[in-house]
Amino acid sequence: MREEKSQLRSCPHNSSIIGVIGEGVVLPCHVVGEDIPETFSVQWVFHEPSQKVTVSRYDGKTKKEDQDERYDSRTEFFHSEFQAGNMSLHLKNLRSSDKGSYTCVVSFNDRHHRGSIELQVAAKGGGPSIFLKSHTKEGIGLTCHAAGWFPKPEVVWLDGQGRVRKELSTTKMTMMSTGLYSVVTSMNLERGSDMEVSCRVVNNLLNTMSESRVLISDIFFPSISKRLIVFLVILCLCLVLVSTIFSKLKRNHKKMVLSAKAKEEMEEEKKQLESILEREKTKNRAAKSRLKKRFGPLKTELDFWEAWSHAVPIRVNPEGQVLELQLPGVAGVESKTLDPAGPNPPCTAPVLLGEEGFGAGKHYWEVEVGEQQDWVLGVVREKGRQEGEGLLPGQDYWALHKSQGRVFSREGDGRAGEQLWSDPGIGVLLDLEEGQVSFYGTEKKTMIVRMSLGLGKEPAGWFYPFLSKGEGALAPLIHPVSIRVPLERL
Numbered sequence: 001m002r003e004e005k006s007q008l009r010s011c012p013h014n015s016s017i018i019g020v021i022g023e024g025v026v027l028p029c030h031v032v033g034e035d036i037p038e039t040f041s042v043q044w045v046f047h048e049p050s051q052k053v054t055v056s057r058y059d060g061k062t063k064k065e066d067q068d069e070r071y072d073s074r075t076e077f078f079h080s081e082f083q084a085g086n087m088s089l090h091l092k093n094l095r096s097s098d099k100g101s102y103t104c105v106v107s108f109n110d111r112h113h114r115g116s117i118e119l120q121v122a123a124k125g126g127g128p129s130i131f132l133k134s135h136t137k138e139g140i141g142l143t144c145h146a147a148g149w150f151p152k153p154e155v156v157w158l159d160g161q162g163r164v165r166k167e168l169s170t171t172k173m174t175m176m177s178t179g180l181y182s183v184v185t186s187m188n189l190e191r192g193s194d195m196e197v198s199c200r201v202v203n204n205l206l207n208t209m210s211e212s213r214v215l216i217s218d219i220f221f222p223s224i225s226k227r228l229i230v231f232l233v234i235l236c237l238c239l240v241l242v243s244t245i246f247s248k249l250k251r252n253h254k255k256m257v258l259s260a261k262a263k264e265e266m267e268e269e270k271k272q273l274e275s276i277l278e279r280e281k282t283k284n285r286a287a288k289s290r291l292k293k294r295f296g297p298l299k300t301e302l303d304f305w306e307a308w309s310h311a312v313p314i315r316v317n318p319e320g321q322v323l324e325l326q327l328p329g330v331a332g333v334e335s336k337t338l339d340p341a342g343p344n345p346p347c348t349a350p351v352l353l354g355e356e357g358f359g360a361g362k363h364y365w366e367v368e369v370g371e372q373q374d375w376v377l378g379v380v381r382e383k384g385r386q387e388g389e390g391l392l393p394g395q396d397y398w399a400l401h402k403s404q405g406r407v408f409s410r411e412g413d414g415r416a417g418e419q420l421w422s423d424p425g426i427g428v429l430l431d432l433e434e435g436q437v438s439f440y441g442t443e444k445k446t447m448i449v450r451m452s453l454g455l456g457k458e459p460a461g462w463f464y465p466f467l468s469k470g471e472g473a474l475a476p477l478i479h480p481v482s483i484r485v486p487l488e489r490l
Helices: 079-084 226-256 260-308
Strands: 002-004 016-020 025-027 041-047 052-059 064-067 075-077 089-091 100-108 111-122 129-135 139-149 154-158 169-175 181-190 196-203 208-215 321-325 347-353 362-368 375-381 396-403 406-410 416-419 425-431 436-441 446-452 463-468 477-479
Touching: 016 025, 025 111, 052 075, 052 089, 129 208, 139 154, 139 196, 154 181, 181 196, 226 260, 260 362, 260 425, 260 436, 260 446, 347 375, 375 425, 375 436, 396 446, 406 446, 416 446, 425 463
Parallel strands: 002 111, 016 111
Antiparallel strands: 025 089, 041 052, 041 100, 052 064, 075 089, 100 111, 129 139, 139 181, 154 196, 169 181, 196 208, 321 347, 347 463, 362 425, 362 477, 375 396, 375 463, 396 406, 406 416, 425 436, 436 446
16 A cells, blocks of 8 residues: 555645634545545544544545544534545544644545645633722732633733733733633722723733723822821820920929918919810810711722622523512412411412522622512522522522512511611622622612631532512612723712
8 A cells, every 4th residue: 555645635725723612623635636536435534642543534435524522513524525536534522632733535446645734723712800909009900800711811010001000910820610711810009199090911822812991080099187186186185285284283282391382373374284184085085076077988989999899790591480588478479377466477479590600709790670569689609400490498588578668678587677777779799708798888888797617617609699680670680890990979
């Protein structure tokens, strides 16, 4: 038998092709200048470092096609074009492990024709997301996360003019179970730096990129309040005054030995000085009270914006599930108990369950409830639920619930409490780092209630958002949260 290479070409003018992970690619192989008999055979071989793997084989005698188990249902020949010399292989649903060298071997008339091709694979992942990691007077810690990239991408931080920032950054790339890379990079934005920040992820193989941009407000570096300066000046004056009083009292004490009259005069003067000191203390308390009123609302609003900085997109399953609620009776649903006066009669209500769950980190979303009289929303922990099944009775969940104009909260251990509150929008922060879930009023930007998840030492599991299923204009809606914006100046 003879082996010839001159009659086979794999890919004109190029020995390498690029395929996108999850999509298909054609490995080219063409026999030219030959009449192809029916009794030919074609074999595609993948070259691993330690062995050769037969990807797919076609035998013209038996008309059968065989594949290696790792390529099962992922390869396809162009049977209708065999006689024209097209022995190319369509490789479907590309994986990162498909990268490497492939050889096409065509045999007929006691001759073997060979051709090789190098396959490179790549994937453009999701867009990067920028999160506020920490905040101090010296600077702001920012973290950028992107997943689903291959091969390892290039990550850079840019300023408002598109230039690479001078701040030092740390980048960690982790290969996920799918064979794709997850990227986490962090930097510290110092006071006085350009407040416009971009995180750019670049795939040099595909010559493509994805970028996310945020603008940090000056409110995160507040200046010292004038009232605080006044308070400090008053405090210094009080200290000077107290020091003077003690010095004068010491001198008067010496005079007490000389005469009773001097003693009476000293006592009278002492009373006058103590009266002055009490008036100054009263002024200090008033100034301190004003400072608390000034900074109290700011701290509350900063807590709300910190929660908002962890906003994530939420998609819900349009098919309603049935969830057993250990809460006061829900109007418009069927109760499972005949005792309406019971403290927590169990009720069932159709709910919409989030398509994606969370097992770690911080996640925030908003629900628009408007002026509805009855609704329920919160998070539920997965317990014995298989894919495709609904929620089972006895699930652990943490919810905020409105019934007949009254709002109740329910923790995972079954405790419930009534809340005096009303707001057309609800924000939910699932904090699996601290093991708690918080509910906010989006209009007043204040916290309604915070509940402990009670995780303890046991695995946290997966938590899913849910909200009651309404009809028409009465249905609660997931309200998309836009990119974080700065706090308004007070």
